[in-house]
Amino acid sequence: MVVALLNLWLVLVVALMSIYTLRHWIFTFSRVYWKQRMSFSDAYEENPPSITVLVPMHNEGAVAAACLDALLSSEYPAERLTIVAVNDQSTDDTAEILEQYAERHPRVQVVSIDGPIRGKANALNIALEQVDSDIVLVFDADYTPGRGLIRTLINAFVDPEVGAVMGRVVPRNTSRNMLTRLLSMERSGGYQVDQQARYNFNLLPQYGGTVGGFRRRLLVQLGGFDRHALAEDTELTAKIFQAGWKIVYDNRAECYEEVPETWESRFKQLRRWSRGHNRVLWSYLWALVNAPVLTVPQRIDSALLLLCYAVPPILISGWLAALTLFLMGRLPYAGGILLAFCVVLYNAFGNFAPVYQVATAEVLDGATTRLLLLPYLFYMFPFNSWSITTGFIDAVGDILKSRRGRWDKTARVGLAR
Amino acid sequence: MGQDRPRRLGEMTRVEILVVALYLVAVLLPLLPGLLELRVATDDDPLKIDTSYARDPRFLGKSMRAKLGPVMNEVSGDARVPFLNRKNEFARVTDGFESIDRARFDDVVLSRGRFAVGDHSSMSDVYARGDVAVGAFGALRTLASDASARFGSNTRVARWIDVEGDCTFGNGSDLGQSASAAGRLIVGTGVRFNRLFGRPVAVVDARRAELRALTGSPVAVRGPNDRRLVTSYVIDPGSIVDEDIVATKDVFVGTDATVGGSIKAAGTVTIAENACVLGNVIARGNVTLAPDATVLGHIFGDADVILEPGALVGDRHAPKTLHASRHAQLSPEACVYGWIIAERGGMTL
Numbered sequence: 063m064v065v066a067l068l069n070l071w072l073v074l075v076v077a078l079m080s081i082y083t084l085r086h087w088i089f090t091f092s093r094v095y096w097k098q099r100m101s102f103s104d105a106y107e108e109n110p111p112s113i114t115v116l117v118p119m120h121n122e123g124a125v126a127a128a129c130l131d132a133l134l135s136s137e138y139p140a141e142r143l144t145i146v147a148v149n150d151q152s153t154d155d156t157a158e159i160l161e162q163y164a165e166r167h168p169r170v171q172v173v174s175i176d177g178p179i180r181g182k183a184n185a186l187n188i189a190l191e192q193v194d195s196d197i198v199l200v201f202d203a204d205y206t207p208g209r210g211l212i213r214t215l216i217n218a219f220v221d222p223e224v225g226a227v228m229g230r231v232v233p234r235n236t237s238r239n240m241l242t243r244l245l246s247m248e249r250s251g252g253y254q255v256d257q258q259a260r261y262n263f264n265l266l267p268q269y270g271g272t273v274g275g276f277r278r279r280l281l282v283q284l285g286g287f288d289r290h291a292l293a294e295d296t297e298l299t300a301k302i303f304q305a306g307w308k309i310v311y312d313n314r315a316e317c318y319e320e321v322p323e324t325w326e327s328r329f330k331q332l333r334r335w336s337r338g339h340n341r342v343l344w345s346y347l348w349a350l351v352n353a354p355v356l357t358v359p360q361r362i363d364s365a366l367l368l369l370c371y372a373v374p375p376i377l378i379s380g381w382l383a384a385l386t387l388f389l390m391g392r393l394p395y396a397g398g399i400l401l402a403f404c405v406v407l408y409n410a411f412g413n414f415a416p417v418y419q420v421a422t423a424e425v426l427d428g429a430t431t432r433l434l435l436l437p438y439l440f441y442m443f444p445f446n447s448w449s450i451t452t453g454f455i456d457a458v459g460d461i462l463k464s465r466r467g468r469w470d471k472t473a474r475v476g477l478a479r
Numbered sequence: 480m481g482q483d484r485p486r487r488l489g490e491m492t493r494v495e496i497l498v499v500a501l502y503l504v505a506v507l508l509p510l511l512p513g514l515l516e517l518r519v520a521t522d523d524d525p526l527k528i529d530t531s532y533a534r535d536p537r538f539l540g541k542s543m544r545a546k547l548g549p550v551m552n553e554v555s556g557d558a559r560v561p562f563l564n565r566k567n568e569f570a571r572v573t574d575g576f577e578s579i580d581r582a583r584f585d586d587v588v589l590s591r592g593r594f595a596v597g598d599h600s601s602m603s604d605v606y607a608r609g610d611v612a613v614g615a616f617g618a619l620r621t622l623a624s625d626a627s628a629r630f631g632s633n634t635r636v637a638r639w640i641d642v643e644g645d646c647t648f649g650n651g652s653d654l655g656q657s658a659s660a661a662g663r664l665i666v667g668t669g670v671r672f673n674r675l676f677g678r679p680v681a682v683v684d685a686r687r688a689e690l691r692a693l694t695g696s697p698v699a700v701r702g703p704n705d706r707r708l709v710t711s712y713v714i715d716p717g718s719i720v721d722e723d724i725v726a727t728k729d730v731f732v733g734t735d736a737t738v739g740g741s742i743k744a745a746g747t748v749t750i751a752e753n754a755c756v757l758g759n760v761i762a763r764g765n766v767t768l769a770p771d772a773t774v775l776g777h778i779f780g781d782a783d784v785i786l787e788p789g790a791l792v793g794d795r796h797a798p799k800t801l802h803a804s805r806h807a808q809l810s811p812e813a814c815v816y817g818w819i820i821a822e823r824g825g826m827t828l
Contacts, residue, residue: 431516
């Protein structure tokens with residue numbers, strides 16, 4: 063019985079990994095060879111709508127000024143742009159910096175949060191109560207948007223089906239160390255290929271929580287953000303598609319961000335993302351897979367999108383199952399040329415599928431010398447797998463014990479200053 | 480013959496050691512080029528984002544003025560000077576220029592006043608602070624004028640032109656990558672283009688459509704409940720629909736009908752004679768505006784966009800974008816306030 067279950071689990075894991083491999087390949091080829099879907103970046107608008115930019119901040123003293131300066135330098139008509147900086151229980155000099163900006167610039171408003179709950183979702187909900195405009199953009203404090211970025215992002219809302227928009231994130235502190243260089247490559251693959259391909263195929267491009275925005279009235283109708291959510295962006299993505307709206311990914315709406323510079327910080331970030339994302343998986347997988355407003359490819363993609371932070375623990379469980387069966391002498395299909403062929407095939411095309419995706423992104427970006435670092439991505443895989451798995455375990459604990467996650471802030475360096 | 484001594488852990492034959500060594504080399508070798516790159520760091524800058532850039536249909540012209548204006552100011556009278564320190568490239572600075580037919584300029588021309596050449600003239604780059612007149616069959620690479628410009632028939636623009644005032648192109652011209660004017664951009668028939676910008680861009684004589692543009696109204700931002708989700712949709716002639724329409728197939732707006740919101744269709748969108756859409760039109764298929772049809776918002780067509788005689792896009796006070804992922808086709812008397820982008824080329828009939 064145990065052997066049969068382990069065998070069954072192993073087959074399911076292999077099937078799942080094969081599906082993701084195929085997905086990576088289709089996305090990569092589509093980005094290079096197939097027609098790219100129309101973007102709304104070129105919408106020319108002399109009378110753009112009034113909008114609000116929300117910048118949630120918790121201990122962002124190192125980066126707050128650079129972010130606000132960048133937003134104030136936007137070419138978006140000043141009388142139609144309100145910047146709301148949300149001070150979420152900061153204990154550093156963030157509050158003083160924000161007050162200084164609010165005094166000097168009437169367009170900058172400060173919302174201070176003192177309540178018992180801390181976290182981005184809660185901060186956004188409270189700030190949204192004070193927003194009048196229908197279109198709301200969100201930037202994290204370590205982002206420095208260019209002059210034309212806001213206009214590029216809001217252009218997506220010319221489409222009446224669009225509920226949210228997402229731009230591209232580009233690491234600014236790439237040159238700091240090996241980790242930042244590798245993270246820069248990961249980001250390229252994730253946005254330049256993965257997000258764009260999902261948009262091309264009319265699947266589920268993800269609202270990433272920053273360098274993006276949404277229709278306020280839609281969010282209100284959807285009940286706002288879950289105040290305790292650690293992945294409020296993924297949750298909003300699920301809600302928007304479930305309600306029959308679309309998300310536009312605009313690859314030309316690029317913005318610099320800071321990526322973690324220490325492995326510890328990156329571990330915490332991935333763990334938090336995994337914990338939050340897997341909570342959303344638990345809450346929305348069934349609803350999305352059965353959502354009548356979604357097409358069949360969209361339903362499949364919704365499952366694959368929500369499962370992506372569950373894949374490493376599933377894969378690790380597959381390895382453990384295979385090892386157990388091997389030690390028991392009950393590994394199925396042991397030996398044989400077909401197995402050897404499949405293993406070699408998967409090693410060549412399966413394990414490396416995400417790496418090919420990153421390589422394609424770098425070629426599209428014209429950054430080809432950094433491709434020399436590609437093999438290091440493969441060796442980064444165990445690190446990512448373990449940090450995501452710990453987040454998955456946290457999420458399972460959250461669900462079983464009905465407890466709420468705690469927001470672990472990513473450490474900032476403040477390069478843009 | 481004694482029994483073989485059992486091997487202790489770590490005892491390996493030379494062949495085994497060689498195999499392990501080769502394996503380790505195979506595993507570690509791919510890391511070597513990356514290790515060198517990590518040490519030397521030749522490609523560790525962040526990907527370039529031009530944070531000062533803001534999308535502007537007239538960006539090229541404004542950029543040229545900013546670059547060449549100072550060159551013109553540094554020299555007085557007529558002169559030939561090295562151009563921006565480039566080797567073997569010169570700029571001809573003049574107070575103004577009038578020429579007969581078949582003028583030829585290999586240098587960059589910077590004119591403080593009027594610049595006029597006759598038929599069959601050819602130029603590279605021209606920046607004139609005065610009016611520009613180019614005769615028929617002219618050829619040029621780029622041109623910026625701070626006043627108005629008039630180009631004869633069959634003009635060939637290799638890259639772009641940008642004019643601060645009004646601009647006219649004769650029949651059969653090829654407008655290169657971009658032609659933009661802060662004022663009116665009037666183009667003749669049989670003109671090929673990729674990007675046009677003007678207030679308005681009009682084909683030949685579009686007074687009829689321009690008169691309608693006076694009466695445009697602002698487009699309202701709609702709430703989540705103001706959408707009608709349909710498959711195919713036909714709006715009856717003369718009726719009024721005050722919602723956004725999202726269709727999984729085609730949409731047909733009947734004669735004299737009015738749509739208060741935007742239209743999004745997975746198929747084609749056809750707007751019949753005298754019908755009006757106050758919002759935007761977005762379609763995966765062709766978008767066709769019949770004679771005297773009006774769209775006050777943007778048009779984004781993932782295939783062709785066709786404007787029949789008297790069709791109007793945009794508003795005098797609110798220029799918009801007409802974007803065709805394939806071709807744009809403009810009939811005589813059609814009129815667009817704003818930016819026309821035809822990714823695979825456009826044509827006036």
